[in-house]
Amino acid sequence: MEEWNTMKIVNEEQLNQQDTEQAGSDSGLSRRKLLAMIGAAGAAAAAGPLLSGTVGFAQGNGVTNSVYGPPLGLGPEWCVRKTTIAELRAMTATVAEGIYYVTDSGKGGHFHADASDTSSADNTGTILVSASGLRFKRIYNGALDALWFGAKGDGSTDDTAAIRLAIAAMQNGDSLYFPAGEYIVDSGCLLFRGLSNITICGDGVNSWLHPSGQRTPTSKTSFHTTMAIDQCVSLTIRDLRIESKGENWGNTDAGTGAGWGDGRTNFAIEKGGHALLVTRSGNVVVENIVGRLCGSVGVFYFSSCDDVVVRDCFSNASSLGYAMYAVDNWCAPAQQMRRTYNFINCNGWNEPGYSPYSAKAGILVEGDPGMILNVNVQGGIFKNCTIGGDYKILGCAVGAVYANANVNGVTSDSCLIGYLAGARGTNAENMMHTVTGCSFMNNRVTGVMLDFKAGTGDSQLYLKDTVIRTKETSHWSGYNDLRVKYSSGISNLSYLKGTVHLSNVSMAGGEYGMYMMDYLDLNSQSSEVSGSKSALTVYGGGNYELYGTNVSSDLEHALVFRTANITQMGTSMADRELRMAAAYGILNCGVDQNLFSIIGTAGHTKSVVVKDNVVKNGYIGLVGIYADTKTFDEMLSYTTAIVTAVNFAGTNTSVHFALPKDKHYQYTKIINEAGAVSPIPVSYNDFGSRGVYRIILQGDVRASFPVGAVCRLLAL
Known part of the structure; x- marks a missing residue:
């Protein structure tokens, strides 16, 4: 028999107040009311002689701290008893008074009996049911602790069921804490659904959640996501390490036929194999999460969400086929215009011991269907993004497909592409891309790839204060696909109804400074464009205005214009009109030849203006070139x-x-x-x-x- 310690409360007025509050409650003492009524002084006085040191109330973070509040009375006597979970469950008494302090390792804390509750299930963590049917409720003021519910975090025990008990115990406004440990999640996804104002947190990378058997080779198969958030509002998840089983252990794309809403969402949860999945939720903050490996689509996968902030996270997909951070509108069609995602100082790259590859993309945003998504990217470093042979125009640090994007201060290193901007199917119009202060280094195909389609509206790309350095040859140089066969600073794959604006941009190193396979409107101010072959090669006409822009080439004409469009396999297509102006810049050619080559059907070259440039090498030879308007001079x-x-x-x-x-x-x-x-x-x-x-x-x-x-x- 454990000894009891009692605390006298002699204030009759407080006693009457307590009796009145209890009489008005249908569920007995709530944890917050009980804490407020006992107060810090009462808890310490009750537990002091029995337990060494000061004993307060469980905070849900593995530490017992004092709870501060006025010492309101609970009755003529109030008691604290030291016990265990097994003893409480074995209790045969039908009435139990006082506070019970459970001493089980990892599950310690204060409980009280709630005689009014006759139906709640025993969940190990916050509710214990005795042999007589009494419900003992944990008293806590803070986060639920995964260990309370039986999770071991020992790296070998399957903790799925225990963590699910903890999730089921959560109410709106609650938090769930994962103390440092390795939590195996083998029996299904850890799903948080329909909650609001909740927090999921841990001790950083030391709180590690993942399935066993990671990186086991497999062909494409279904496998559950490790952690998923669905239909939650005002949620924060922070300070965790979350991983999936690895490449091909999941197949969200196979769920297209499941239909919008619950069908697709549940498919991604149960069969997608993501590390962290967030769907149909709003006002979500994901902070200081390390995510690795994925079975499909992306390590971090955000679908059909509103107002998402992802801050100070790291990701490594260890894959040629999946993204580090994937965003789309796949789970549910958009109903309004708050599809906004913010990535702040998020990073990702390949790591020793995982894979020589990092991902097919760092951040990849895909608007779909019929709605432009919005993404803001501030800072971040992405390395070695590479796609397999199936879709060669990916492998980008940041990609915004049918999305408005504001990208600032991003650094990429040794990716195939620095930044990808384009359309989604026939959805092509009215996109706005602003890329500022970025460094796209050691690009293995191109620094910026444009894949727009002709649409009914205009799309704009503003590229400012950015450095682009590309490899001398393309990663895909051995393939007969002109979209990716050559290395370049900027590549345009298809007709753009809109304008590309360059301001203080420096691009060098590739075979071409800019390689345009189709019509483009370009306005370049105070920039530098160079290529080993040519600075600017154009197919399919367009409007090109180079003001204060320095262009240089090593082997071919610095500026090459053809009014005829060209397909990816090199077939010539119909002509489009060409207008070109180069003024107040420096023109340079590695060999002493004509700086310009302009080829086109008579009538399609509308104007050529070249004036007030400094020619460092080569010459301006525009005699015989047909144009409705032609003006040129030079300063050598x-x-x-x-x-x-x-x-x-x-x-x-x-x-x-x-x-x-x-x-x-x-x-x-x-x-x-x-x-x-x-x-x-x-x-x-x-x-x-x-x-x-x-x-x-x-x-x-x-x-x-x-x-x-x-x-x-x-x-x-």
């Missing part, structure tokens, strides 16, 4: 040429070059490959198809400028 900076002849004229040296120029330039200096410099006091231009350009150098400097020497002629 330097050119590179090869010495064709050297003579000694009196006391001076005469050096000849073949320059494909159509007019005379006043070069002032010549520099050879070794760095020898000589002023040019006199020069002559003998006009011809490739006219001979002669310069006179003071003294005998023939040894510095022999035939075949590559020299640079400077005008400034």
